[in-house]
Amino acid sequence: MIHYSCDMCGKGLLVDEEVRYIVKIEVYAAYDPMELTEEDLEEDHLNDIEKIYQQTENMSEEELQDDVYKCFRFDLCMTCQKQYLHDPLFRNVFRRSPNISPN
Numbered sequence: 001m002i003h004y005s006c007d008m009c010g011k012g013l014l015v016d017e018e019v020r021y022i023v024k025i026e027v028y029a030a031y032d033p034m035e036l037t038e039e040d041l042e043e044d045h046l047n048d049i050e051k052i053y054q055q056t057e058n059m060s061e062e063e064l065q066d067d068v069y070k071c072f073r074f075d076l077c078m079t080c081q082k083q084y085l086h087d088p089l090f091r092n093v094f095r096r097s098p099n100i101s102p103n
């Protein structure tokens with residue numbers, strides 16, 4: 001049997017609690033095709049590609065992937081699920097701690 005525990009408070013799930021909530025967070029770069037103009041298509045992008053290539057040269061494969069797509073999955077108990085829904089982006093946490101920058 002798989003044992004789940006709440007990723008926020010550590011409480012055992014399906015043991016202490018009957019309900020288990022799953023939080024899935026996907027973070028990925030949004031490319032909006034509507035922003036492309038005809039001028040964009042006519043431009044020579046070889047320089048841009050060269051620039052991007054140089055920027056990525058020193059990055060690890062993991063860093064590169066994080067840049068494009070990242071997925072998180074957490075298990076929560078009912079109490080933490082309620083708390084999480086109040087502040088899913090932890091804005092209040094950022095505001096309270098001067099050491100953590102939201103940027």
Ligand SMILES: [Zn+2]
Nearest residue numbers: 006009077080
């Ligand atoms: Zn919890």
